Amino acid sequence: MTNTTEEKKFRAGFVVIVGRPNAGKSTLLNHYAGQKIAIVTSKPQTTRNRIQGIVNLPGAQIVFVDTPGLHKADSALGRQMMREVAAALEGVDVLLLMVDATQSGRGPDEFVLQRARNFEGPVILALNKVDRLPRPKLLPLIASYAGAYEFAAIVPISALKGDGLEELIEEIVKRLPEGEAHFPEEQVTDQPERFLAAEIIREKAVDLTYHEVPHALAVIVDKYEETPKILKIHATLYVERDAQKKILIGSKGEMLKRVGTQARKELEKLLGSKIYLELYVKVAPDWRDNPQKVRELDWHVQLEELAAEEEADRGEEE
Ligand SMILES: Nc1nc2c(ncn2[C@@H]2O[C@H](COP(=O)(O)OP(=O)(O)OP(=O)(O)O)[C@@H](O)[C@H]2O)c(=O)[nH]1
Ligand SMILES: [Mg+2]
Structure with a gap:
């Protein structure tokens, strides 16, 4: 090591997690945050607000933003939840789309892909719950999503078991802008x-x-x-x-x-x-x-x- 200017620069940015209800978004947030920030239930439409979870790594700070599951709103609450998703998407650096891989029998989820098409920055796709997906189904699923949109990366994960989460975070960090941390190291969430x-x-x-x-x-x-x-x-x-x-x-x-x-x-x-x-x-x-x-x-x-x-x-x- 002779040249210190070649040292990696610190990266920091916002990553919003978007997907259908029950995809496992809040489970992922809690895993990375290392503690429960967002509640998780087996019933869909659990999360109602955007919630930030701040993750500090040796060379980076990632602010994850969990959001309510995407659905066609038929109540004032549903419309408010979808406004939360829209607000969460504003000014973020990376969009992390999450899909429940066990629910993808009929090919890519167009409703979710639409969010990728409307986003200007890099979009990473996390295929979640692979712990419950029969292995032969994974490669065709990856191929079908790769054909539907030009993702920055597609990563199969299990937010519950922790599989693939290191690879996913590496893919995220690569796409964050260089810059200073946005939050003090001891802060874990914006939620009081x-x-x-x-x-x-x-x-x-x-x-x-x-x-x-x-x-x-x-x-x-x-x-x-x-x-x-x-x-x-x-x-x-x-x-x-x-x-x-x-x-x-x-x-x-x-x-x-x-x-x-x-x-x-x-x-x-x-x-x-x-x-x-x-x-x-x-x-x-x-x-x-x-x-x-x-x-x-x-x-x-x-x-x-x-x-x-x-x-x-x-x-x-x-
Ligand atoms: N088998 C399996 N179950 C998972 C995984 N990730 C999440 N789950 C389960 O899926 C259910 C929904 O998880 P949540 O994290 O609440 O999902 P969400 O996307 O935040 O859901 P909404 O807030 O309703 O949009 C819970 O029962 C989780 O335990 C996974 O990787 N594998
Ligand atoms: Mg949730």
């Missing part, structure tokens, strides 16, 4: 803990309930109070109908209790403090069709309001 708490509660409730409840659920944290000994969280779970409320509460409240216990245990691990969690259930009739309600339940909007309240409080104190 208060909203992660709401999401973890929603995850447990989605996992444990059935019928229409999972899709009709929204969770708001009403109180988030940190004391030296304990973190107090009060949250309200909104559903659309009385029947859903009954299912969510369960007989003698046992369902809600299970949701609360599971959420508390996971949050205690994630946040590293003892938690006192209180859950309420309310009915907000047809909130998914009500743009105003959808806005109220959106954490980006709540975050702005919290900031405005704090600002006002400071003003009063002065």
Whole structure:
């Protein structure tokens, strides 16, 4: 090593993960972030907001942006979710398209490919869930996607088992611009803990309930109070109908209790403090069709309001 100018320059940039519901986008984000940032369930349309996960490597910083699964929106919530995808795509360096390889029986997914065609930068295709794909099907699948669009790279992966993820990240880093890190090294996400708490509660409730409840659920944290000994969280779970409320509460409240216990245990691990969690259930009739309600339940909007309240409080104190 004689010439230091040949040393590799630091790279940094934004990579947005886009794909159908249930493709495994949030699973991938969590894997790279090394901790749970985005909730994961077996039901489609879990993620409702764009969420950033920041990954620091020896020579690079990647900001991954997880997004809601692409679908044809038929409610105010669905339209809001698709606006989140559009917003997430703005100004990013690399588009990471993710496809569930086990669902690709009828050839390339045109609905998803359209996003690649509308993107100006490099597009990498991750064929996920190959742990469940019969081996002989992989090469023809790769060939069919390679024929449909000029991807910068096509990488078969298993976000769940971790296969192919080093290769994928290498392909991503190569395509990032040279430049300084965008975030301090210790920051893992843009999502405040208060909203992660709401999401973890929603995850447990989605996992444990059935019928229409999972899709009709929204969770708001009403109180988030940190004391030296304990973190107090009060949250309200909104559903659309009385029947859903009954299912969510369960007989003698046992369902809600299970949701609360599971959420508390996971949050205690994630946040590293003892938690006192209180859950309420309310009915907000047809909130998914009500743009105003959808806005109220959106954490980006709540975050702005919290900031405005704090600002006002400071003003009063002065
Ligand atoms: N077998 C297998 N399952 C996976 C893999 N990756 C994700 N899954 C499962 O697929 C389901 C959906 O995963 P998510 O990460 O929530 O998918 P998503 O794309 O974020 O879904 P939405 O938020 O609804 O758009 C979960 O049950 C995951 O455990 C994989 O590589 N292999
Ligand atoms: Mg998701």
